[in-house]
Amino acid sequence: MIKNFTLGQYFNTASVIHKLDSRFKLVEIIALIVFIFLAPNFVGIGILSAAVLLVILLSKVPVTMYLRNLKPIIAIIILTALLNIFYVSGGTVLFSWWIFTVTSEGLLKAAFMATRIVLMILISSVLTYTTTPTELTDAIESLLSPLRFIGLGEAVHTLAMMMTIALRFIPTLTDETDKIMSAQKARGADMENGGIFKRLKALMPILIPLLFSSVRRANELAEAMDCRCYTGGKGRTRMKKLSPTFYDFIAIIFTVVICASIIFLRIF
Amino acid sequence: MSILKTKNLSFTYPQISSVHHATINDISFSLDSGETIGIIGHTGSGKSTLLQTLNGLIKPDSGMVFLNEKDLWENPKEIYQKRFKVGLVFQYPEYQLFEETAYKDIAYGPKNMGLSDEEIDLRINEYSALLGITEDNLNKSPFELSGGEKRRVALAGILAMEPDVLVLDEPTAGLDPIGRTMLFNAIKEYQIKTNAGVIIVSHSMEDLSKMCDKLLVLSGGEIKKFGSVKDVFLDSAELNNLGLDVPMVTRVMLELKAKGLDIRSDIFTVDEAAKEILNFFSQSL
Numbered sequence: 001m002i003k004n005f006t007l008g009q010y011f012n013t014a015s016v017i018h019k020l021d022s023r024f025k026l027v028e029i030i031a032l033i034v035f036i037f038l039a040p041n042f043v044g045i046g047i048l049s050a051a052v053l054l055v056i057l058l059s060k061v062p063v064t065m066y067l068r069n070l071k072p073i074i075a076i077i078i079l080t081a082l083l084n085i086f087y088v089s090g091g092t093v094l095f096s097w098w099i100f101t102v103t104s105e106g107l108l109k110a111a112f113m114a115t116r117i118v119l120m121i122l123i124s125s126v127l128t129y130t131t132t133p134t135e136l137t138d139a140i141e142s143l144l145s146p147l148r149f150i151g152l153g154e155a156v157h158t159l160a161m162m163m164t165i166a167l168r169f170i171p172t173l174t175d176e177t178d179k180i181m182s183a184q185k186a187r188g189a190d191m192e193n194g195g196i197f198k199r200l201k202a203l204m205p206i207l208i209p210l211l212f213s214s215v216r217r218a219n220e221l222a223e224a225m226d227c228r229c230y231t232g233g234k235g236r237t238r239m240k241k242l243s244p245t246f247y248d249f250i251a252i253i254f255t256v257v258i259c260a261s262i263i264f265l266r267i268f
Numbered sequence: 269m270s271i272l273k274t275k276n277l278s279f280t281y282p283q284i285s286s287v288h289h290a291t292i293n294d295i296s297f298s299l300d301s302g303e304t305i306g307i308i309g310h311t312g313s314g315k316s317t318l319l320q321t322l323n324g325l326i327k328p329d330s331g332m333v334f335l336n337e338k339d340l341w342e343n344p345k346e347i348y349q350k351r352f353k354v355g356l357v358f359q360y361p362e363y364q365l366f367e368e369t370a371y372k373d374i375a376y377g378p379k380n381m382g383l384s385d386e387e388i389d390l391r392i393n394e395y396s397a398l399l400g401i402t403e404d405n406l407n408k409s410p411f412e413l414s415g416g417e418k419r420r421v422a423l424a425g426i427l428a429m430e431p432d433v434l435v436l437d438e439p440t441a442g443l444d445p446i447g448r449t450m451l452f453n454a455i456k457e458y459q460i461k462t463n464a465g466v467i468i469v470s471h472s473m474e475d476l477s478k479m480c481d482k483l484l485v486l487s488g489g490e491i492k493k494f495g496s497v498k499d500v501f502l503d504s505a506e507l508n509n510l511g512l513d514v515p516m517v518t519r520v521m522l523e524l525k526a527k528g529l530d531i532r533s534d535i536f537t538v539d540e541a542a543k544e545i546l547n548f549f550s551q552s553l
């Protein structure tokens with residue numbers, strides 16, 4: 001079964017982070033990611049780590065959920081760390097063997113880089129865990145809306161609508177795939193055995209009905225939208241209006257303070 | 269002799285957290301060859317899930333399924349073979365059609381069984397005739413057929429595997445009255461010819477009372493009642509509690525009886541009811 005595949009891994013705990021206006025949340029998190037890469041030294045990374053940790057705790061999403069997201073990139077972290085350990089020279093030599101020399105500077109640099117990557121993953125996880133895909137596309141649409149001044153307003157709306165529809169239909173399609181797979185297995189389809197060619201061929205009985213039903217669904221959706229007088233972005237209002245609250249105010253100040261302190265560290 | 273039997277079958281979808289009750293729980297029943305069992309239960313009661321354990325699409329968490337007195341899962345590698353013996357027709361089977369022609373689509377199952385082309389051709393001719401699929405439609409793309417015609421093709425695809433047990437999930441949903449009658453007649457005919465056991469899930473009590481020998485009532489994944497059609501429908505209060513109902517004509521008879529007419533109410537088909545009412549009038553005249 002392919003149901004356990006989730007995209008937009010929203011995890012609702014109704015925390016203050018969930019309640020933040022998604023437009024501001026998106027900008028704040030992008031700002032934090034940028035400043036994670038601008039942080040010049042361990043003091044800066046320390047400040048950012050504390051900030052990320054605070055946000056994680058406030059989100060009330062179990063810490064294990066965050067750790068799970070780190071798993072796929074452990075290899076990358078280790079690789080960058082190793083590269084830094086061996087290729088950064090300077091500082092006192094701690095250890096030397098053949099062509100490898102480990103210096104204190106290299107170790108520090110490795111730890112620095114690794115922390116950066118981890119922080120970046122963690123803070124982006126905060127965004128995906130606390131923001132529904134719909135909120136996210138709304139935020140993107142809203143943030144791109146200035147493009148209407150150069151005549152791209154309709155394009156932005158169409159893009160956002162396409163993203164929303166695509167995200168909406170992912171669970172439907174996985175459901176459908178499950179059903180069609182079961183139905184073909186009931187007719188003796190064997191998808192687990194055989195060579196690559198045989199397996200590819202065994203996919204046809206699944207892909208073709210899936211394609212047909214997607215086209216059918218798309219048609220139905222288009223008709224339903226027509227029936228409700230959908231004419232694109234012009235004059236369209238929202239049911240859920242995004243509106244900043246007191247928490248957003250605090251979150252903005254929080255982000256500004258963090259970013260300012262990093263700028264301060266860089267300058268002095 | 270029982271052809272299909274389950275013993276203490278339980279299964280829960282892995283994504284559902286353990287705080288929920290099992291999707292199906294402790295299901296034991298047995299089906300004889302030539303017998304028809306109807307399964308009723310409200311939406312989400314686990315009917316479709318139960319059906320999928322019967323042909324090994326779902327491996328139960330605990331409990332066993334016996335096909336011809338043999339454990340279905342005794343050799344998990346051969347589970348594919350078992351699916352030819354327990355033919356499962358899904359809800360809205362027309363959405364699984366994929367071949368270029370209806371003919372080829374019906375041939376898909378038998379081909380997977382490894383039958384010869386002549387044998388496959390024989391079976392396709394036999395079962396498309398049984399289901400009233402015209403020669404013309406056999407050579408059309410399945411996507412050009414109407415919904416009802418597609419349904420027949422899908423069903424023919426399962427019948428052509430000549431399963432010992434035929435399992436149908438709401439086979440008449442969305443069909444017109446003629447389509448329903450035709451479908452049921454075809455199933456009956458297949459059953460008479462092969463002495464297969466049949467299991468039907470349906471929300472139509474009328475259809476079930478016409479087709480079935482026994483009824484199995486599911487609620488919350490558990491068997492609430494398993495017995496002859498008469499036994500199950502006689503307890504209309506219990507059925508109402510479970511969000512189900514007796515056939516319409518039975519309700520009419522119950523009302524008539526409540527109005528003081530001396531009339532039988534253990535009647536589940538319109539034909540029987542007509543006879544009983546005529547009988548009543550000829551006696552009272």
Ligand SMILES: Nc1ncnc2c1ncn2[C@@H]1O[C@H](COP(=O)(O)OP(=O)(O)OP(=O)(O)O)[C@@H](O)[C@H]1O
Nearest residue numbers: 003281283291309310311312313314315316317318
């Ligand atoms: N693939 C699946 N993954 C997780 N849960 C499922 C899955 N399929 C069904 N369920 C859940 O299992 C329960 C039983 O579902 P099932 O489809 O067996 O019900 P049903 O009796 O066939 O209902 P209906 O009359 O609507 O067809 C439901 O609560 C449903 O939400």
Ligand SMILES: [Mg+2]
Nearest residue numbers: 315316359437
């Ligand atoms: Mg069902």
